[in-house]
Amino acid sequence: MGIFSRFSDIVGSNLNSLLERSNDPQKTIRLIIQEMEDTLVEVRTTSARTIAERKELERRLQRGRDDVLDWEQKAELALRKGREDLAKAALMERARVEDSLNEWRQRLPLYDETLTRLTTEIGQLQDKLDDARARQAGLTTRHQAVDSRWKIRRQLDQEPVTQENFTAYEREVDQKEAHLEAHDLGRRKTLAEEIEELAAKDRIDQQLAALKARMAGETKES
Known part of the structure; x- marks a missing residue:
């Protein structure tokens, strides 16, 4: 039912x-x-x-x-x-x-x-x-x-959390990243990847300019 x-x-x-x-x-x-x-x-x-x-x-x-x-x-x-x-x-x-x-x-x-x-x-x-x-x-x-x-x-x-645990984990991550970087060696970047890198660089440049402007303003005020 x-x-x-x-x-x-x-x-x-x-x-x-x-x-x-x-x-x-x-x-x-x-x-x-x-x-x-x-x-x-x-x-x-x-x-x-x-x-x-x-x-x-x-x-x-x-x-x-x-x-x-x-x-x-x-x-x-x-x-x-x-x-x-x-x-x-x-x-x-x-x-x-x-x-x-x-x-x-x-x-x-x-x-x-x-x-x-x-x-x-x-x-x-x-x-x-x-x-x-x-x-x-x-x-x-x-x-x-x-x-x-x-x-x-x-x-x-x-398993108690110790510095050795973290170190071992970091080594494991490093190894995985190294394998990934080795896999990408010699591979030509795609158009989308190149454009994304340009966009990322542009964002960093804008943030750097904004930081310089803010620091300049703080210097003038002091």
């Missing part, structure tokens, strides 16, 4: 309360998101079906209007030909089609009301889902931070 049993349960849920009561918040938020996503799919499917049915009803209405006009023209033709009996029969068919049209017209507002409600529900579900995903991201970040802190704590407990 899911966490939620109906749409109103999802919209009215208090995620904070659910997570506070949970023994495993990460698992709970995953289940909540899954159920929200499943419900959203169901509501969207219902919306698509309703839209399709409304379009079909509109096509029926248009065909019905065409039939009314057609039977009216047939009745006029029958009268011109002196066949009042046929004209009367055509008018009866016209009346039958108009009855169907009236019934179909009454259905249109029902479809519109349903689509309006479904659109609102989709918006509410999407907002709730976005909130749940944001909370999941926050829980994941907190979980990773705690894991990192525990790893650091265990490392510190296992």
